[in-house]
Amino acid sequence: MTLLLATAALGAGVETFPSCARVKAVAFLWDTAVVSAEDGACRYALDGSEVSALEAAELPPEPARQGDCEFVPRRDGLLRRCGRLADEVFPVGGFPVTSAAFHGGVLYAGTFGGGLRRMPSGERVAGVPDAVTALAGSPRGLLVGTDRGTFLFEKGKARALGGAGPADGHIVKLARGGGALWAAHFDRGLSRLQDGVWTRFTTAEGLPSDWVDDLAWDGQCLWGAGERGVFFVEDGVVKRPEDPRLLRPTTALAASSGTVLLGQAGRVVAWKNGVFTETAVPELHPQRLLADGGKVWLAGLDGLWELEGAKVTRHGVIDGKLPGDWVTALSPGPDGLLVGTYDAGLLVFGSGATLKSDAWVNPGALDRDGARLAVGENGTGLALWDGASWSQLGAADGLPGDDVSAVLFDGPHLWVGTRTGLARITH
């Protein structure tokens, strides 16, 4: 087996928190398991404890071999190539086969959708998630990489390794509250970091959907919005408001002292203590929502909406207030509302001032701390304004990726969420 490893040598001041949830490859390395995942690389002791994060692990797939036979994963099953015999494909429950390995003299096939299967019977091994992406076999056990982390199968049982990180590397929103950091994931629910311990919240823990779009801390509890409406986390327990009107897909959220503002397609909802107020906003496809000084601002795919009382005003190219209509991020600024767009840069609304014309600001990826600004950009990394000049950080500087989708100032730290991992910059 070829094993290429690089130990963690991250950029100065940049600390990464890989979930290693979506596994691409696994390998044994002495008494540890090495995992290459979409959001980084991890190394686990076989007893389950996490040893370290790796900067990279390149683990070339090893075909399963026995004698002169080789077993090759295919979309339609497991291909057997044996010397002069004709190639033969063995279907494995109808699922695409991603990997194959021998363990204890038994051939195992990893399938995408049907879990881990003993061959040739195709019997499923319990305790392994549906989507197996990688296998590595040895006399010590069978390492099973999945889209939900890594498992060690030994003595007939499978157990999870690691799991000490966030639920996933795809971060769409970061929030601070209750002494914890909260990370919303694109389609994997929510993670909480508190006292150095990560806790995961998914539909299994009561989330209405694993597709979470926005988070807000109201001083008492965390509110979340997503595909199936809003939820809140109180004392570590996920709860859902009983009002069915709050169960519509919600993509933008603001919360303060029990009042929750929701941005939904075509409307804005205010909800407090069971009182529901709705304002129709035709053509609104909200990206983010900001309550500021008696006004509600909505960033949308087709412009910027300003709500003041019952008055709804739409701004964009058509009224000359914005250079582009695809508004993605909002933040209150000392000189006015900061508006991030996808194709027209970062600007101060109403002033005509463009702060960064080439920025593609990802939805909600804008945060301010005094004079400092952090801007998460689509494909070009993290832009930092220190009050005087811009600097740019990306994967080459130790960030998990160049598609920065969430930023959050947190005391001496700046949390940076990307599509491929979470990082913390200490300055």
Added chain:
Amino acid sequence: MDRHRPALTAVAFAVIGFLLHPGLKPFPSDPASEPASAQDAGSTFSLVPSASAQEFERVSISSSDMPSGGLMAFGGGKKVGPFVLEHTEASVEVAGGFAFVEVSQRFKNPHASRLEAVYAFPLPENAAVTDMFMRVSSRVVASEVHEREQAKRIYETAKSSGQTAALLEQERPNLFTQSVANVPPGETVFVHIRYVHELAYDQGRYRFVFPMTVGPRFNPPSVADAERVTPPMLEPGERGGHDIQVTVKLKGGLPVTGLKSLSHELIVKKSSGATTVRLKDFDTIPNKDLMLEWGLSAAKPEVSVLSHKSSSTGTVLLTLQPQARPRPEEVTPKEMVFVVDTSGSMSGEPIAKVKEAMRRAIKGMNPGDSFQIIRFDQAASSFRPLPVANTPQNVRDGLSYLNGFDGAGGTNMIEGIKAALDFPRDPARRRVVLFMTDGYIGNETEIFAAVRERLGETRLFSFGVGSSVNRYLLDGLAKEGRGFVQYVRPDQETEKAVALFYKRIRNPLLMDVAIDWGGLAVTDFEPKVLPDLFDGQPLTVLARYSGPSTGTVTVTGKIAGKPYRRTLGVRLPGKRTENRALPVVWARRRVERLKGETYGAPKPETVEEVKGIGLSFKLVTPYTSFVAVERTLLADSRLPLETVLIPNEMPEGMSWEANFGKDAALVSIPRMKPGDPVLSVDAPRGTAAVIADFPFGKRQLCAWDEVREKWACRFLVPRGTPDGRYAIKVLAVGRDGSRAEFEADYEVDSKAPVFEVAAKAAGREVLVMAEPRRFVLETRKGRKGALAVTHDVKRVRLLTADGKVTTLRLERRPDRFVWSAKVAARGKAVLEAVDYAGNVSRQEVVLP
């Protein structure tokens, strides 16, 4: 080879007999066996066993309504040829609770080339296929049974050498594939298939089902050429060109009462003790199963025995149907344990239906019963620590507990099983577990093992709720639990289904059944483990015996806790040619049991035993097939071999779109700038997995979305994705390993709309016209894959110097699209156009 020669000989005689006397229907001899005599084959082909008073009717279907398989192509050069299948005939006789069926389909090769065809057809799931032969011109080609791989090799060899050959294989217990090679040009081929199966008997009525078409299926991967078990379907409104005529004859034995078809219009004639039934002329399209029901004018005896012996080993059938009906106070008190799956997949209508069923169940308990309610999703919890008495207050509390059920969370079914079976037993009551679920879990084997390990004296009944439940799990639960299964679809009348279910379980009729064969030398019982007997259902036990003997069979059990005992003097004869169905029905049962004992892939020893049964009994099994080869070359082997595909009729009431046809997979934003659209896949909820392979190299599992009632994947189209059309490959995998593949398209479009603008004075106003200059070719999904030219502009607005914004209106002129509006302002204005992907273009225009 010698081992099989006798059976072949018997069949050859049988075929000759059939040809000489088409009105007589031969039935296969006891297979394990010595050769059936020529006399047997030629003169004793009565389908109606006459050994006892229990043999009462003969139903003969002379129809073309048979398994309307279609010839379908494989390999390269496919052709669709619905007119190759001209006609179907069938005959069915019913005797002693068995149906004897012969199917004859007439195919004609209209081509100048040789024809190779494969046709798939459905049969009842318990059909024992005992024979296949074909007639080409005046030639009759009998079949041999071989191990499947060997039969396939024989067929392929014959095919390549130009010999006419036929191969019959079992793909599923209810789905068979027949291959026919080298049919000469212009020739007509008759394919005959014979099978026997047990009839369903319930609530005093027999039911005969004759499947006619193979509905749309996923592609099973277990067959090398998946197309062979997925015959194409005719689309709604299309006909295959062949028709069906069905004749049903009932005669002999006790008079038949209440004969009716649940599916077809019938013509019924009675004469001299026989009843003849035919399909009405307008109801001969093979697009729905024929379902016949009838009763008998007299009750069945409580215990009866039939036997057959034409070789060294005989077969005996014992039928038990207690007539006693205990009074409510005599019924064994029960400990009712209601287990409800409250996981996320049950939310909505399924949980509502379960609640309804539960209310009925709780209110319908007998006075002496106790009850417990257990719910499970990720974990299990119960109504009370231990079962409580059936008191009004406890019932009210139980119903209140039930009302709080909602579907959410994961499905950790093993916890539900443990909770239901592990708590201490009440010695005064019999525990009955009612397990309500849709069964959407993947660890069936573990669940079955847990039930097997814990069941003891408990009986477990499964209740499947939903339109596409996991029948493998639910059937297996009932089997392991020694109960039975009942299904309720969302569109089904719940009250009736639930009432029937509880009518049965409320009063278990006969429990702890045991049979003492009184010294009779019988072995190899099927079923191996005797189930309890519930209201309206008989118990039938098949066994094998070696030599003649006499004894007293004693059946014992408990009815309402009181001993039940019946005896019957039985003489097992040294030779009895009647009841020839018994050996093959025994063999079919044994095959199914062996296969069912190993959930998942069968063990090698099971495969060998099934093969042995198939070869000995001349039976099609998953591992044995019929092959027939004409030794004389009938076709000119220099002619090309034409492969033909014959579609099946679309089952009545089934829509094409609902079966992975048009728009099975869609992207929420078909044309987009970079963003995060949703892929929706219209596959049944019970699908094992829906897998999306995205064009950017990522593979993702989709999740069932309760609100959309579809499978859904959220994905990201990153910035920098080049403009163009992209396809997501979607694979849906069924719980039986079947597969369906389709694609969802989306288009990345980052180009702003281009248009020409003109403005001209129109009285006091200005007419502004904007004509798009960029169009798109749009694929209209569907079988024709039609293309349409369409405009790409979603909205056009005009900002005039007076600050007003006017939205232009789209006019569809004969040859173009034009956006236009009249405005009052003059001077400079800005025209803004937005396309469907959200791209915006702006253009300055001077209004005259």
